[in-house]
Amino acid sequence: MVVLLLAGAFAGQLVHNSYLGTSWAHAMQRCQLERPKGPSVTFIQYNDYLQRCTAPAQHRRALVSLAGALAVAVLGVASLWVLPLRVLRRAGPVTRASDEWQQRTAAAAKDMGINRVPLVVWGSVWLKESFTAGRPGRATIVLPVGVRALPPAQAEALVRHELSHVAVGDVRLVWLTRGVLWALPPVLLVPLAVILTQTWRTSHQTPLTVIGGTFLWEYVIRAALLMIVSVLIAQLVLRSREYEADARSVHGRSAAAMEALLASQPAGRPTWWQRARANHPAASRRVAFLRRGSLPLRIPLVGTAAVGLLSAMALQAVAWLAEDCFTGTPLAGKGRLAAALVAGGLLSASWGVATWHTVIAGEGSAPVPRTSLLVLGTSTALGLLAQVERTGTTDSGTMFGWPLLVTVPIAAAGAGALSVALAGLWARRRRPHRSRWDWTAALCVNVVLFAGALRIGEDTALFLGIMDWRDAFIVNxxxxxAAQTTAVALGVVxxxxxxxxxxxxHRHEPPGTRHKARAARPPRTWxxxxxxxxxxxxxxxxxxxxxxxxxxxxxxxxxxxxxxxxxxxxxxxxxxxxxxxxxxxxxxxxxxxxxxxxxxxxxxxxxxxxxxxxxxxxxxxxxxxxxxxxxxxxxxxxxxxxxxxxxxxxxxxxxxxxxxxxxxxxxxxxxxxxxxxxxxxxxxxxxxxxxxxxxx
Structure with missing residues (x-):
């Protein structure tokens, strides 16, 4: 969702360049012509003047860019009411379930701590899978009519599974993700219409001539790639949430009914395209998970590639937007730091913490995901090249030139390796029952790791572009x-x-025996x-x-x-x-x-x-x-x-x-x-x- 909003911000920037680009260029040129001159002018004085002079034009461009992101956000939130209704119509005609089913659902919801009980309805005879939809604050569970023929225990297991999605907020998350995904295409089409109109008004070129240009075609291809990757990762999120819903539905109960329900599904061999588009993982994997009793939180390679690609797209998009917003403020020059924090936070929340879950679940004995690290670095390089913001500047490489395609992927893979190593150390040293505070600390450590590594990668690319590689490695x-910021980050970790x-x-000591064990220890000797x-x-x-x-x-x-x-x-x-x-x-x-x-x-x-x-x-x-x-x-x-x-x-x-x-x-x-x-x-x-x- 962050990357989709940033793509909307780039659409807003294109609109700004079409209508206000000339005045922005004149403002930049005027500031350069009117700059203070003379041997007594220091670099600090010149920089302060340039910040004050260019701030109005830069802030105006930032506001128009943010308007594009706001348009995507508003349309996405509005879709929370529109898309569920559309899906309910496609599943229909739906009919309200009997009072018996409503009461059974209410009893299960009370047992699971859900205050607002969803409405249960029957779908059409063509509906094959149950799902949960509805407007915010009022969820609706749609069940296939064949559920009435199931044994009562299996039917209850299915209802509890859908209630688990409601309990953890999956309904809002999933539909908001879909809403933002559907809201982006119309916003991305606005710059195309603006460019065609402005070109026809200023140079009297026909729309066919403009469409034949390389800029628009490159823009369309990059936007299509972003949409495809977003759809794939959205489906990956949908499938991953099914595991936790299964876990919550059988918490404190026997999983036999849920296993029997899943085992009764047809076991066919879907193609790779069907697996990528599926909303649910394979029934055999869900049964294996229930019998194992632990979440399969290791991210598949496709998910790792999508995470690296989208995080790299966000890195430079945030840097450009932040530099415009911070011009003339005390935060001037901190755009790259803000970008590293955002991209590092995305990598940490979507890859780092999940990897910690996997390593800690195996108490540090899980194998090092070496292939995943290579995929993470490679996809980061592809994301730097494929982002929508690079439209029209492909021949010049990335923001800091072509070296960035080497330094940032190495930094991202290095941070991933450090994250895996630290997860193993925490798994071997910490107590087995971890609190929410432990996972908060794990998230913070991962954010510092990835953000610091990305900043190091950017600085290395910057120095490689202006000096010899040996000097660049020394200066970096x-x-x-950013030496002081890097030192603070390393100190925190x-x-x-x-x-x-x-x-x-004392990781394996029983509760309540820690102080006794300390008292029983002999005094330290040489x-x-x-x-x-x-x-x-x-x-x-x-x-x-x-x-x-x-x-x-x-x-x-x-x-x-x-x-x-x-x-x-x-x-x-x-x-x-x-x-x-x-x-x-x-x-x-x-x-x-x-x-x-x-x-x-x-x-x-x-x-x-x-x-x-x-x-x-x-x-x-x-x-x-x-x-x-x-x-x-x-x-x-x-x-x-x-x-x-x-x-x-x-x-x-x-x-x-x-x-x-x-x-x-x-x-x-x-x-x-x-x-x-x-x-x-x-x-x-x-x-x-x-x-x-x-x-x-």
């Missing part, structure tokens, strides 16, 4: 304009993961600490982190490169940043090398800790040199963490294809400690030996 970490890890030691370190786990991982920080600080203090001597004080600070980042990168490499994807999850909190401790030690050593301590402190904390975040996202994809190794007890920490010490020392010495080649 330590010297990125690291603290959340560390909290879940440290609180996970031998106990050494045993805990050797056993791995959070204590061993933090030991690896401490060793990496200590090695980096020692190497930095032992070598003073010529570029950092004398009066160039900024070089000394930059070498400190690189040394602290080297400690975190060494943690990532060592943990992945010894523990595979499990090490990737541990590196999410170990690497930031190592980098932060190393930076703090170097900052304290130079404390007497600081004239502005707060600004220096903020940079010492943020810049190395931004580089570590960049390395984690890049290495996450290959780490997902490594096996999840768990070495023997005596080999869990000591080899990793030795390796991380060597890596940390080697990285810092290499940075110091490189001189100014790595410095801004």
């Amino acid at each position: 970490g330590l010297y990125s304009s 690291a603290l959340s993961t560390l909290w879940a890890t440290l609180r996970g030691n 031998r106990g600490v050494a045993s805990a370190i050797a056993a791995g786990g959070p204590v061993g991982t933090m030991t690896v982190s401490l060793v990496a920080a200590a090695a980096a600080v020692a190497a930095r203090g032992a070598v003073q490169p010529a570029a950092a001597q004398g009066s160039v004080w900024m070089h000394r600070i930059e070498f400190d940043w690189w040394s602290a980042a080297g400690a975190g990168c060494a943690c990532v490499l060592a943990l992945i090398a010894f523990r595979g994807i499990r090490g990737l999850a541990e590196a999410v909190y170990a690497a930031p800790v190592a980098s932060f401790l190393a930076a703090a030690a170097m900052w304290g050593y130079r404390f007497a040199e600081w004239a502005r301590p707060w600004e220096v402190t903020r940079n010492y904390a943020a810049q190395p963490l931004a580089q570590v975040a960049f390395v984690i996202v890049v290495l996450a994809v290959p780490a997902a294809f490594l096996p999840a190794r768990r070495p023997p007890r005596l080999q869990r920490t000591l080899p990793a400690v030795l390796l991380v010490a060597a890596l940390s020392t080697g990285i810092v010495l290499a940075v110091l030996h490189a001189g100014t080649r790595l410095l801004l």
Whole structure:
């Protein structure tokens, strides 16, 4: 629905360009001609002037674009009354069920906690499947007449299934999705009519000449692709909701009646097109789900492709719209951040959390969805190319050029791999019965992961377009304009993961025995600490982190490169940043090398800790040199963490294809400690030996 609304916003932008595009271009040109000139004008002053001058024209374009999205939303909400009536007529003529059926439905609704009881009606003799429709606030359950011949237990199971859709709000969700889907085509046709009319009025070209142009045909093809993908994912949502409705209908009851009802359906072999268009999943899959007792929440590859495609479409559409809205406001320049949050939120809610459900249901033993990660990255690249907003600019690539088709898909797949790794860590460390707060925390962690990764991918593409690829990879970490935002995102994920890890030691303890177990533990001794370190786990991982920080600080203090001597004080600070980042990168490499994807999850909190401790030690050593301590402190904390975040996202994809190794007890920490010490020392010495080649 978000992508469909954004497509309506693009239709509004096309209408703006047809009627008000000339005045907008004149306003932009006037602002450039009247800009302040002279050697005393700074970039900040010039940018402030440009923001104030162009704000009215930009805001007008944003308002017209938002009017297109509003038109889709209004028509979609209006369809909540129109579409159900249309479907009821197609299922009819319908007749009201007897009072006995109404009372049985009311009793089942009361048992399921539904206050407003739906009306039960019979469909025509041609109706084969039951469904629930109706205007908002008054649902109607339509049953085939053959239900009257079913055994009472199976008929009640069918009614409870339809009531489950009402209980969880599926009726409103499904019909609102369909309403927005039906509302978009007429809104997308408005720009076509406007362009034809304006072209005929201004250049006196015939409509046939305009229709033959490449712009309109490209616009139609992109819009058709969007509609096809939207229909497919809408049907996928319909089928996925059937599983939860089955689960709720048999909650606290025997599932025998529901299984018998599903088993009585014909078992044919539908074609792939019939499966894609079906409103319900195959009866055999629903029976297998009821017998297994857990939701099959792993998203199929078609759903993963649709999610990646639509999220990528939303990424740049939101960026353009937000930049227009934010011009001349304190949020100016934050359009890409807003776009990353929106697209990251879509990926998190539709793919990340569902993947966590699957991994946690298997207590961390579920296989890594490597194919799904590849499909997610590939579909993201296709979404960047296929979005409607790119109409007429295909030859120039994406918003940041062709490199974006490589960097953003890698970032999206890397965030997906990190999400899977963290889900496995939470499944192994957290208690088995999770509250709503746990799933809220999981959603927040996924949003930060995907939004931060998408922002890193965009920044990398931006730098690749203006400089050499080696310099781009250097600038994108330590010297990125989004370094502080990236550092905060990594800090949030690291603290959340560390909290879940440290609180996970009592995961299998019975309720009420946690404090007794703590009281019964013997006091910690040096031998106990050494045993805990050797056993791995959070204590061993933090030991690896401490060793990496200590090695980096020692190497930095032992070598003073010529570029950092004398009066160039900024070089000394930059070498400190690189040394602290080297400690975190060494943690990532060592943990992945010894523990595979499990090490990737541990590196999410170990690497930031190592980098932060190393930076703090170097900052304290130079404390007497600081004239502005707060600004220096903020940079010492943020810049190395931004580089570590960049390395984690890049290495996450290959780490997902490594096996999840768990070495023997005596080999869990000591080899990793030795390796991380060597890596940390080697990285810092290499940075110091490189001189100014790595410095801004």
